[in-house]
Amino acid sequence: MNKPTEWETVIGLEIHAQLATKSKIFSGASTIYGAKPNTQACAVDLGLPGVLPVINEQAILMAIKFGLAIGAEIPERSVFARKNYFYPDLPKGYQISQFELPIVSNGLIEIVIENKKKKIIKITRAHLEEDAGKSNHDQFNGCTGIDLNRAGNPLLEIVSEPDMNNAKEAISYLKKIHSLVRYLEICDGNMQEGSFRCDANVSVKPTQQKELGTRTEIKNLNSFKFIEAAINHEVERQINLIESGKIVTQETRLYDANKNETRSMRSKEEANDYRYFPDPDLLPVLITEEIKKIVRELIPELPDAKRMRYQNELGLSEYDSDNLTANPDIANYFETTMVANGDAKMCANWIMGDLSASLNKENINIKNSPVTAKMLGDMINLIKDKTISGKIAKIVFEAMWNKEGEAISIIENKDLKQVTDLSEIENLIDVIIAENTIQVKQYKNCPADKKQKFISFFIGQIMKKSKGKANPIQANELLKEKLNG
Amino acid sequence: MSIDKSEVEKIAWLTRLAIDKEDIANYCNELTDIVNLMEQMNSVDTTDIAPLAHPINLFSRLRIDKVTETDQRENFQENTVETKDGYYLVPKVID
Numbered sequence: 001m002n003k004p005t006e007w008e009t010v011i012g013l014e015i016h017a018q019l020a021t022k023s024k025i026f027s028g029a030s031t032i033y034g035a036k037p038n039t040q041a042c043a044v045d046l047g048l049p050g051v052l053p054v055i056n057e058q059a060i061l062m063a064i065k066f067g068l069a070i071g072a073e074i075p076e077r078s079v080f081a082r083k084n085y086f087y088p089d090l091p092k093g094y095q096i097s098q099f100e101l102p103i104v105s106n107g108l109i110e111i112v113i114e115n116k117k118k119k120i121i122k123i124t125r126a127h128l129e130e131d132a133g134k135s136n137h138d139q140f141n142g143c144t145g146i147d148l149n150r151a152g153n154p155l156l157e158i159v160s161e162p163d164m165n166n167a168k169e170a171i172s173y174l175k176k177i178h179s180l181v182r183y184l185e186i187c188d189g190n191m192q193e194g195s196f197r198c199d200a201n202v203s204v205k206p207t208q209q210k211e212l213g214t215r216t217e218i219k220n221l222n223s224f225k226f227i228e229a230a231i232n233h234e235v236e237r238q239i240n241l242i243e244s245g246k247i248v249t250q251e252t253r254l255y256d257a258n259k260n261e262t263r264s265m266r267s268k269e270e271a272n273d274y275r276y277f278p279d280p281d282l283l284p285v286l287i288t289e290e291i292k293k294i295v296r297e298l299i300p301e302l303p304d305a306k307r308m309r310y311q312n313e314l315g316l317s318e319y320d321s322d323n324l325t326a327n328p329d330i331a332n333y334f335e336t337t338m339v340a341n342g343d344a345k346m347c348a349n350w351i352m353g354d355l356s357a358s359l360n361k362e363n364i365n366i367k368n369s370p371v372t373a374k375m376l377g378d379m380i381n382l383i384k385d386k387t388i389s390g391k392i393a394k395i396v397f398e399a400m401w402n403k404e405g406e407a408i409s410i411i412e413n414k415d416l417k418q419v420t421d422l423s424e425i426e427n428l429i430d431v432i433i434a435e436n437t438i439q440v441k442q443y444k445n446c447p448a449d450k451k452q453k454f455i456s457f458f459i460g461q462i463m464k465k466s467k468g469k470a471n472p473i474q475a476n477e478l479l480k481e482k483l484n485g
Numbered sequence: 486m487s488i489d490k491s492e493v494e495k496i497a498w499l500t501r502l503a504i505d506k507e508d509i510a511n512y513c514n515e516l517t518d519i520v521n522l523m524e525q526m527n528s529v530d531t532t533d534i535a536p537l538a539h540p541i542n543l544f545s546r547l548r549i550d551k552v553t554e555t556d557q558r559e560n561f562q563e564n565t566v567e568t569k570d571g572y573y574l575v576p577k578v579i580d
Contacts, residue, residue, distance in 0.1 A: 021550045028553030037571035038562070042554035046561060058550035077544075086501055088575040093501075136572060145572030273499055278539065286544035 005243070006207040009235050010215075011170045011200060012162035015177055016155045017187040018131065018195040019062045025130050025154035026053030026096060033193050041133070041148035047092030053281055055080075059154040060285060062186035063103045063128050064295045066156060069184055069302060070123055072107030074292060080128070080282040083274045088146050089133035097157075099276040102127035103287070109180075110304070111172040121173050122161040131155050150194075156186070162201065162212065167231040171224055174198060175326070179303050183328045191222050198222075200231055203248070204238045213238070214248040218262055220255050230255035234262050306331060314344035323352055329366045333373045340377025341384055350376060354397050371400045379407035391468050392416050419469045422478070425462075428470060429479050432461045443483060455479065486524060488516040 024031055027044035044051045060078075067074045081099040104126035113119045133148035158177060164170045178196055181187035189196045203215035218234055221227045233255075238248050253262040301309075303325045310321035324334045330351065337347040355376065359366055379400065383393050388411060399410045411417055419425060433440055436458070443454040455476070462475050493512045497504045504512065558571060567574040 023548075023550055023552045023554075028548070028551065030552045030554070038558045038573070039556040039571070040554075041561070042557065043561070048561075054548040055545055056550050057547035060547060084499070088573075088578055135578065137577065140569060140572070140574060142577055143567075143569075143574045144576070144578045145569065145574055147572055273495075275499070280539065283539050283541065283543055283545040285547070 007204045007235075007239050008207045009165055009167075009231075010162045010203050010205065010212055011164040011166070011231060012215075013160045013164070013170060013173065014199045014201070015158040015160075015174065016131075016197045016199075017158060017177075017181050017189075019059050019154040019156055019186055020188055020195075021056055021058045021062070021154050023056060024152035025056050025059045025128065027152055029152065031153050033190075033195075035149055037145070037147040038149060041151055045091070045148055045152040053096060053279075055282065055285060056154060059128055060103070060287070061291075061295055062154075062184075063126065063156055064287060064292060065184050065186055065299060066126060066158075066181065067104035067107060068292065068296050069180060069299055070104075070107030070109055072104045072123065072126070074104060074287055075101055076287055077101060078103040078128075078285045078287060080279045080285075081276045082279045083129075083276055085272065085274060087132070088144060089135045089148070089151070091133070091148060091151060095130060095132065096279055096282070097129035097276075098127035100278075101284075103285075109173065109176055111169065111176050113169050113172060119163075119169065121163045124159045124161055126156050126158040129155050129157055156181075162203075162215075167228045167235075170200065170231055171228050174224060174227065176303075179326055179328075183300060183302055185300075185328075191224075194222065198227055200227065200234075202231055202234045202238070204235055204242070213242075214250050216248065216250065216262075217252045218255050219252055219265065226255060226257050229257075229260055230262060233260060237262065300328075303328075303331075310344070314338075316344055316348055320345075320348045320352070324348060327366075333366050333369070336373035337377040337380070340374060341381040343380060343384060346380050346383070347377065350380060350397075354394065358401055370403055371397065375400055375406055382407055382411065386418055386420060386471060387411065388416055388418050389468065389472065392418065395468075416469065418471050419466055420471045420474060422474065425466075425470055425475055425478055426482075428462050428465055429458075429475070429482055432458055432465065433482060436461065440483065458483075486517070486520050488513050488520060492516075 018031075019025075021031060023029060024045060027042050029042040029045055030040045032040070044053055064074055066072075079098065079101040080096055082094040083097045083099070084094040086093055102125045105124065107123035107126070109121045109123060111119050111121055131150050131153040133146055133151040136145040136147065139145055160173065164173060178189050181196070182189045187195055191197070198221045200218045200221060201215045202218060203213040205211070205213040216234060216238070218230050221230055234253065241248055249264075252265040254265045255262050306325045307321045310316045310324060311318060316324070323330075325331050334347055334351055337351065338344055341347070355366075355369065355371065358364075358371075359369060364370075376397075379393060379396055382388050382396075383390055388396060395414070395416065396407050396410050399405070399414070400407060404410055405413075419428075439454060439457060443451060446454070458479055459472060459475060462470050462479070463472065490509055490513060493504075493509050493516065496516075562568045562573070565573055
């Protein structure tokens, strides 16, 4: 009998990143999310007769920024084309996109895969295009409602080579691009609002086979969790089909998160025939070396470089650096916190510990944290100069979170200053020793390896009596002196 | 090269044009003539000529990223058949 076939998965991704411009790609209508239906769809977006699209300069600059950040080629001439198809949310009957001469081609991204290995994912191209409107199929009783506010929003479609071999790699690539576009400040990355969406092309083939299998395209993927689930589900479906003697049909499938399944989107046999041709309304865009030079200077420190700097210069662990750099808002917060006290490790711990916990609990973005980076930085400074202990700091943090003021005033008001006065601590120890004569005797008579248990008990008593304000290191030293003396 | 009946029907479908059956033969001839003209042009040697994306050999002017449009929904929706709650209504497009 033959060995069971080993299958290899092949995945390519198309990401649509909405560029963070104020106005649309070809018109002066606003791109703000959540406006009332059709109040941000102007004559150009509606494709009314006699209008002419005019290209938004920012959209071009943002695409160039992305291209430079992935080491891609940016041709001197970039051309817009019409992609023709009929759908009610596409008012002109064609989408302005790019076909030949896209603004970005042949870039690279490095991702981390299993066992911390690195893998290069090739980016075939990234092109500019306008978004379509939104169809609402549920609310209108047998009709579809069309909202054209989104029509004309600038999109950068980022197309990868089929270089990924499982859902985890796909997610790793997606997160990398997500982080990158946010660092570059060209996309807000908001997946719920559809500013960052993804279609996945998935196929399977026997491992030893060279040619790729028939692929399906999964649409409607708007969270990392769903994308991973949808790809895994689709791979399984395709393998089952082939193993039971059937074939995979090339088609578009829609992911249904509620049922965790994909289903065919176009039932009718309707091969797309987009008839691309250069848009006669738009002249080619000229991108000079000077423009590229200016844009290159606007590129901030990117996540990979930042991660390496955190490890090599600040001495943070790989884990800490990964967590702090994935999101530029967190990295900015961290760097501001560091300014106040220079202690990278302590700042990292507080940000990833108490701060993250509080932010998650109340679902607050770090940019809107009630405890600002400066406040946290100053508080950490007060731990370092021994004004408060790490334990008391938690109380101070909570008070700052509840908007009771800055660390220094909270410490004053609540009388939380650490007791570092030796005579005060000595007095406390004397009281504890006098109150616990039995334990003192046991301590003195027990073998050396049991003594630590009693020390912990006495320290506990001291901290309790001082309401946590005694400096534990000083208390520990003094206590041992007294008990052994 | 000639354009046959099935191609005319496909083009009509793609462009959503309703055509009369008896006109199809005529369209076949006319479109064949156009395609032949293209082929005639294709036979010219263009080895040393740079491709042109647009008959006007200039580059595009760009617009500053600024919101200049105001809400004109009411005006625009006067031209349409049916609207509700600000949406344009069309026959249901999903099965």
